[in-house]
Every structure is written in C-alpha cells, then in structure tokens.
Amino acid sequence: MNTDLLRAQTPACHDLIHFNNAGAALSPQPVNDALFEHLLLEQRIGGYEAGEATLDAQENFYHAFGRLLRCNPREIAYMENATRAWTLMLQAMPLAQGDRIITGQSEYASNYMTLLHLAKTRHIRIDVIPNDNNGQICLQTLRQKLDEDVRLIALTHVPSQSGVIHPAAEVGKLARKHRIFYLLDACQSAGQIDLDVDKIGCDMLTGSGRKYLRGPRGTGFMYVRQSMQDYLELPSVDLHSASWTRKDHFTIRDDARRFENWEHYVAGKIALGVAVDYACDLGMNVIEDRVRILAALLREKLRQLPGVNVYEEGDALSGIVTFNCDSHDASALQKFLRGHRINTSVVRHQINQLDFAQRGLPDINRASVHYYNTEQEIDTFCRCLSVRN
Template sequence: MDVDALRAITPGCKHRIHLNNAGAALMSQPTLDAMTAHLRAEAEGGGYEAADAARDRIGDAYAALADLLGGRPDEIALFDNASHAWQAAFYSLPLSAGDRILTSRAEYGSNVLAYLQAARRTGAEVVVVPNDEDGQIDTAELARLIDDRTRLIGLTHVPTSGGLVNPAAEVGRIARAAGVPYLLDATQSAGQFPVDVEEIGCDALCGTGRKFLRGPRGTGFLWIRESFLDSLDPHVAEIRSATWDGARGFTWVKGARRFETWENSYVNTIGLAVAVRQALDLGLEEIGKRAFQLGARLRALLDDIPGVTTHDLGSTRCAIVTAKLDGVDSADVVTRLAAAGVNVTATEPLDNQFDNEFRDVHPMVRFSPHYYNTDDELEYAAALVRDVK
C-alpha cells in the first residue's frame, strides 16, 4: 500500500491529522470529483436527466457493495444512513408478546432504543448476553440462552465505543444451527477489514458509507439474504418498493429494493460507488492489516503514558482506540487536540447503554486511524495527550 500516494489524493491530509475515521473518514479526490461532476450535471441539465445519464454509475453502487460483502446486487438496498437501513430490517420482523431478542453489551445505542420500543409495543423481551473473559459476546452463553421463543439475534460487529471485534462468524454458526434470524450491524467494520456475509452467516447486515469506506455522509446500505425476505414484512410500502396490482392490492418488488424509497441523493450514491471501488481496489485484507497495525501502535503509545489508560475489549481489536486520562475530562482532551490540528472525538454514554450498565468508563476519548494515517501522526497525537495529562 503506497501511503504517500493515497495521502496525495486525500485533500484533508494536507490540513489535519484525522483520527476520527470511526465518525466520518476523509473522502478521496476521485470520490469528490465524481460527486461534484454529477452535482454540476444536475445543476446544468436537470436532476432527472442527470440520473438517466448516470444510470450505470448509480447501478455500480449495488454491484460494488455486493462485491464488498460477498453477496449479490439484488440483495442490496440503499438508504440515507445505516440506522435507517438497520431499522428497515428490524421493524419488518414480526414480533409478539413473549418473543425474545438476544443482543450483546456492545450493541449500538440506536439499536438498543429500537429493541426497547419494540418490547414496549409488542411485549417482546430484550435479553443482553454477557461478555466472556475477553470482553466480547460470550458465544457459549448465547447458545445456552436461545430457546423456542428467540426471534432474533442482533449483534454489533464493532461497537462505536471501542476496538472490540465481536466474533460475528461464531455467532452466525450458532444462529444457523438454531434456525434463528441474525441481524449484524457492520457500521464500524465494513471498509475497515473484510466482511463476508457467507463467512459470517448473517441474514441481514447494515453499513454506512461515511466511516471506513470513505464515502459521503448521507449514505447507508442494507444486505438481505434472499431466503430471509419472506420472513419480513417491510414497514413502508412505496412506489419504489411495491407495484400496484390495478385493484386494491400490491406486490413487493423483487429483492432487497423493496425496502427502498423512490427519491435518493444520486450525488451521494455515485460517491459511495467510487469509494467502495477504491476500497476493493486496495484490497480489504491489506486495509484490515494496516488498520489493525495502526490501532495496536496507537494503543501501545497511549498505554505508555502515565495516567492514561486504554479501555478496548475483546481478543481481537481493530483501529478504534479508546482511552481515559486520569483527572482530565474527555471533552477537554478532544478540544485540546482539535486546537493542535488533530481530530478525535469522545464516546457518549447514551450511545452505549448496555456497556454503560457494566463499565463506568464513558465518556472516553476515541481515536480511530485509517490506512492513510502515518506513524508520525500517531506519535504526534500521543505526545499531545502526554502534554494534556
């Protein structure tokens, strides 16, 4: 991987040290060029006309995401964010009183709220599977908790609050053996390292373009296994998702696009396609290797600073690194680093409800390097943290 060349086509690298890729990564110049060209085409020739002319590039977003995930283009639906993609699958699953949803302590805050709402509406039960000794979902306990009332296993692959990589494929093997639907939130993993739906064995997966895929904000996607579609009743019927039968009925369109709506930002769709193709060209194995190396390097640098403690869980840890400084507010650390040209953020307790119930560590400073960051940048950021402490 030619890091210097990748930085040269990433305009943001000239101005900041961007260690907030788990929030929104820096777009590359090719992605920016493709988006501005389409925006200009809309402005000069009309939005519908520009979309017609760009039909192949728009369609490539589905093909590229299918290549990324190991699925098929007709199993992909596009959304304006990952939360809407996840909700499209979750709220389409019929639930009744007594049904059980199994999830982990690492589940993302919006997903947790959806579980709680569904429980309030239907009488379903939310069961939080404990962690094992490494801090990841305890797969043995997951298998023990599954019973004939279990209707869903929902798992966040990589939490928003740390470097943990949950054992998604092992969860998939358990879900398949039990015949229980499995919904995976890959928002922080897609684009950071390989994510293959066949290897993992999930029935549905959501992700976003803005994070490690380096796409634009306002992009999300859902992959739905074809055999899972008949188990779902999409909660929105719309002219993109359904076809009127000429009387008083309708049929869903084929494939995952039954979860879409007609109006889209094709500027963002085209940008997403270019960003995903860039990741595929670089190779997710190589991206993952570098991301994990950068995460480990930064974690070691921070752990060497007296009064600074990292709090990442799991036997496998990725490029997201979280830390606390004794006696220093995490928000103040974020502000001090920003003033020195380094972008980081802080975890929010309300985004990590189940984790917050068991660990009194939030808010933490969250660092998230990506392949275009350098060792020099990590050392500079660590030196700033030492100075702040």
C-alpha cells in the same frame, strides 16, 4: 499500499491529523469528484434528467457492494443511513407477543432504544448477553439463552465505544444451528474489516457510508439474504418498491430494492459505490492488516504515557482505540487536541449505558485510525498528549 498516493488523494491529510474515522472518515478525491460531478450535472440539466443520464453509475452501487460483501447484487439495497437500515430490518420482522430478541452488552444506543420501543409497543422480550473478559459477547452465555422463543439475534460487529471485534461468524454458526434469524450491524466494520456474509452467516447486514468506507454523509446500505426477503414484511411501499398492476393490487419487487424509496440521494449513492470500489481495489485484506497494525501501535504508545488508560484488551481488536487521561476531562482533552489540529471524538456514558455501567466507565476519548494515517501521526499525537499531561 502506496500511502503517499493515498494521502495525496486525501487533501485534508496535509492540514490535520484525522483520528475520527469511526465518526466520519475523510473521503478520497475520486469519491468527492463523483459526488460533485453529479450535483453539477443536476445543476446543468435538472435532477430527473441527471438521474436518467447516470443509470449505469447508480447501478454500480449494487455491484460494488456485491463485491465488498461477496453476495449477489440483488441482495443489496441503498439506504439513507445505517440507523434507517437497521430499524427497517427490525420493523420488517414478523414478531409476535412473547418473542425474544437477543442482543449484546455493546449494542449501539439507537439500536437498543429501537429494541426498547419494540418491547413497549409489540411486547417483545429482550435478552442482553454480557461480554466476556476480552470484551466480546460471551458465547457460552449466548448458547444457554438460545431456545424456541428466540426469533432474532441482533449484534453490533464493532461497537462505537470500543475497539473490540465481536465474533460475528461464531454467532452466525449458533444462529444457523438453532434456525434463528441474525441481523448484524456492520456500521464500524464495513470498510476496515474484510467481510463475507456467507462466512459470517448473517441473514441481514446494515452499515454506513461515511465511516470506514470513506463515502459521503447521508448514505448507507443493507444486505438481505435472498431467501429472507419474502419472509420480511414491508412496513410501507411506494412506486419503486412495488408495481401498481391493477386498481386494487400491486406486486412487490423480487430483490432487496423493495426496501428502498423512489426518492433518494442519487449523488451520494453514486459516490458511495465509487468509495466501495476504491476500497476493493486496494484490497480489503490489505486495508484490514494496515488498520490493525496502526491501531496496535497507537495502543502500545499510549500505554507508555503516564496517566493514560487504554481500555481495549485481547487479540481481536479494530482501528478504534479508547482511552482517557487521569487528570483531564474527556471533552476538555478533545478540545485541546482539536486546537492542535487533531480530530478525535468523545464516547459518552449517557449513550452507552449497558456497556459503561457494567465496566464502570465515565465519558472517555476515542481515536480511530485508517489506512491513510501514518506512524508519524501517531508519534505526533502521543507527543501532544504528553505535553497536555
């Protein structure tokens, strides 16, 4: 991995330290070029006309994600964002009163709120599986909870509030054994972890473009296994997801694009495809190794600082590092770091009530590294924290 070249293609690296990749990573120049070129084309010749002129570039989106997830491009759909993709999959599940959905303690706030809404409106039961001592979903408890009433396991692969990587493939084996549908939120794992949907064993997978994939904001994707598509019930249809064949009849598409809308962010879709190709060309195994090495170094150096608490334990850890300083409020520390041109984020107790209540945590700080970050940036970051302490 040529870090100098990668940083040269990421202009902001020369002006700041970006440790907020779990929020929104910095896009490389080829991605920005693809985005701007299409917007300029729309400006020059018109939106519809630009769309017709770039059909190959749009089609690349599906092939790029097929390459990333090792699946058929017909199992890929473009979405406006990860939350839209995840909630659409949940809404499409033909659930009946009394059915159970199993989720984990680390579930993302919007996902869990959607489950709560489903419980109130469709009388679905929700079981939350606690984490084990390593912060991962407890597989022993999960096994005990699986019975004929469970219709779906909905799991977040890498939580927003923790660097833990949940054992997605092990959960997939249990789901297949018990013939239970499996929805995986890969919002934080896509782009930093090498993903193979067959090895994971999920039926549906959703994610965001703006995070570790380094795509534009306002973009997302979903994977829907071919054998699952006809089982799901479309909440709505339009002239893209279906064909109006007779006055009182329409035919639904025979691929995952049945979940898309005709009107969408064309420039963002093209640019996200470029971002995925960029990652695949680097090699997802190489990216994963680089991110884990940097995150491990950051955790090690943070633990050496007096008054700093690091919250990740275990071996299965991602590029997300959560911590706090005994003497400083999380928001104040984030503001201080930003004043020194270091981007981080704050993980708030209010939107992580399942996990943080169990762990007894207040608001904490989050630093999330990517492959274009450097060891020197980690040293600078830790020196800055030392001065603050």
